[in-house]
Amino acid sequence: MVTKEQIVRWLERLASVLAENKAYLTDLDSAIGDADHGTNMARGFAKVAEKLVSVADTDIGNILKATGMTLMSSVGGASGPLYGTFFMRGGAVTASREELSVEDLGEMLHAGMQGIQQRGRAIAEDKTMIDAWIPALAAYDTARIAGEDTAAALRRAVAGAEAGMKATIPLQARKGRASYLGERSIGHQDPGATSTYLMLKALLDTLESS
Amino acid sequence: MKKLINAVENVVREQLEGMASAHADVLKVSYEPTFIYRADAPVANKVALISGGGSGHEPMHGGFVGKGMLDAACPGEVFTSPTPDQMYAAGSAVNSGAGVLYIVKNYTGDVLNFEAAAEMLAGEGVPVQSILIDDDAAVKDSLYTAGRRGVGATVITEKITGAAAEAGYDLLQCADLCRKVNTSSRSIGVALTSCIVPAAGKPTFDLGDGEFEFGIGIHGEPGRRRLPMASVDEITEMMASAILDDGVYTRTVREWDQARGEWVDKELVNAPLRSGDGVIAFVNSMGGTPVSELYAMYRKLSGLLDARGIRIARNLIGPYITSLEMQGASITLVKVDDEILKFWDAPVLTPGLRWGV
Structure with missing residues (x-):
């Protein structure tokens, strides 16, 4: 079970996690992109943290939608619309909810990932954030079907995201600015897959610390 | 910086x-x-x-x-x-x-x-x-x-x-x-120096005194390849070939x-350009290259197009799509027809382009 309060604490934690990882994400991005992923994500989630003050008392759907709208209008680049869409779609399937069961959270994550796929049109092994989302949600689903609770399923999801993130290193990028590098994009970890891992890890850490 | x-x-x-x-x-x-x-x-x-x-x-x-x-x-x-x-x-x-x-x-x-x-x-x-x-x-x-x-x-x-x-x-x-x-358009760009994004405070890439980057974008993205610095005629010829020899896209x-x-x-x-076509030839500065050097580029370009039987119907020369202070230039060739030329010649009143008014 994930409560509304935990969702709020997750997003707050994410703001500090992304601030701490600003230089790390930007360094990853400068190797194969345009060196702004860390700055953009940190700026976007700082805005989300400000926004949370006025929406924390509403419901999970509304909190996630407000997060999506805020990211959409403050991040820029490709990650703004992608993560913005993730939270807006996730908010649409959790409208007026005060808590999420292991099934509900799975539905939320899947709706969000489908939004990212529709918007960005990336498929597996294009060297994008999708390469972290796909194994993460596959692992989550397997654990959920096996009857594990939310924290246990999320722990598997985080491990899946981490493996997917590391598996982007040998890939040649086929989407985004990194694709122009051709073979020169090989050997670098994708910054978007990395921020996706950090996002799921922050959710797990929130559940485990409460 | x-x-x-x-x-x-x-x-x-x-x-x-x-x-x-x-x-x-x-x-x-x-x-x-x-x-x-x-x-x-x-x-x-x-x-x-x-x-x-x-x-x-x-x-x-x-x-x-x-x-x-x-x-x-x-x-x-x-x-x-x-x-x-x-x-x-x-x-x-x-x-x-x-x-x-x-x-x-x-x-x-x-x-x-x-x-x-x-x-x-x-x-x-x-x-x-x-x-x-x-x-x-x-x-x-x-x-x-x-x-x-x-x-x-x-x-x-x-x-x-x-x-x-x-x-x-x-x-x-x-x-x-x-x-x-x-x-109907194709472009190609070269950089002689990097640009400096204010927030970064340092050049986006390092380019030695004796080299230039061929096929750059407008943000200092990498090009096709890095080459020893050459004359304006040689560089213009490479650029023109990249456009004229480009097949169906x-x-x-x-x-x-x-x-x-x-x-x-x-x-x-995009169909390839052919002998007999008319074009708008747009020679653009990336910001740091003076207009005088663009004219040197245009001189060579017009000769090359002439030799291929391609007629320059109109031209535009100057800094219009730049990359901060980057030294470099791009060439864009747009195949024209009567409709395109009519609207190209129509009046325009903006800070950056202004004619016919």
Whole structure:
């Protein structure tokens, strides 16, 4: 079970996690992109943290939608619309909810990932954030079907995201600015897959610390 | 880094304030969210043209707002795409009821943000079309990359489509013409030095004194290859060949289908230039290269085109789509027909382009 309060604490934690990882994400991005992923994500989630003050008392759907709208209008680049869409779609399937069961959270994550796929049109092994989302949600689903609770399923999801993130290193990028590098994009970890891992890890850490 | 700036975080805002006060007769600037728009917008019964992208390419796009060209431009931070709230607010502000055409350079960030904005605007019942500009012949294939980048053709399409909108073309006619100009265009760029993004404070890439980068984009992206520095004639010849010897270019782009209310895939094809064709020859400075050197480039280019039987119908020479202070240049060739030439010659009154008025 994930409560509304935990969702709020997750997003707050994410703001500090992304601030701490600003230089790390930007360094990853400068190797194969345009060196702004860390700055953009940190700026976007700082805005989300400000926004949370006025929406924390509403419901999970509304909190996630407000997060999506805020990211959409403050991040820029490709990650703004992608993560913005993730939270807006996730908010649409959790409208007026005060808590999420292991099934509900799975539905939320899947709706969000489908939004990212529709918007960005990336498929597996294009060297994008999708390469972290796909194994993460596959692992989550397997654990959920096996009857594990939310924290246990999320722990598997985080491990899946981490493996997917590391598996982007040998890939040649086929989407985004990194694709122009051709073979020169090989050997670098994708910054978007990395921020996706950090996002799921922050959710797990929130559940485990409460 | 030596730049004429105050605080790095205020660069774009302060430059826009200067622009607004310099060109108050032509344009206005909104800051929350940020967009530049025609002083007389919305213009009754006219299709509204909106473009946008990262700052740092001036005069594009803000300098092309005005009669006969854009109705609004959405600037992002330097080299960072603007966000959908800007594009949506600009669309709402300049739409006369005849609809909005978004002209989008093919960069993943720009494309995704404009797509989100188009959906929002269409959701409000505003007729929307969205055309992608992808003319950079330095990018060879579209299957394993995000496709050709939008560069010099952006300036030409904005001018020609803007004139057509002024002449009363409806939204679908404007979109068709914009698409036609794009699929008639090819560009190639070179860099002699890097640019310096103010927030980064250091050159984006290192380029030795004795070398140049062939096939660059407009943000200091890597090109096709790095080569020993050569003469203007040699470099111009390489650039011209990259355009003239480019074969058929086919790719699938996503356009908004107003009737169905969804994105549809469309296959677009650029045919190679042939003997007998007429072109607009656009020789552009990346910012740091003086116009005199562009003329040296044009001298060689016109000879090369002549030898291939390609006629220069019109030309444009100067800094119009720049990459901050980068030294370098690009060449864009646009195959013309009577419709394109008629709208190229039509009056335009913007800070960046002004003739016939």
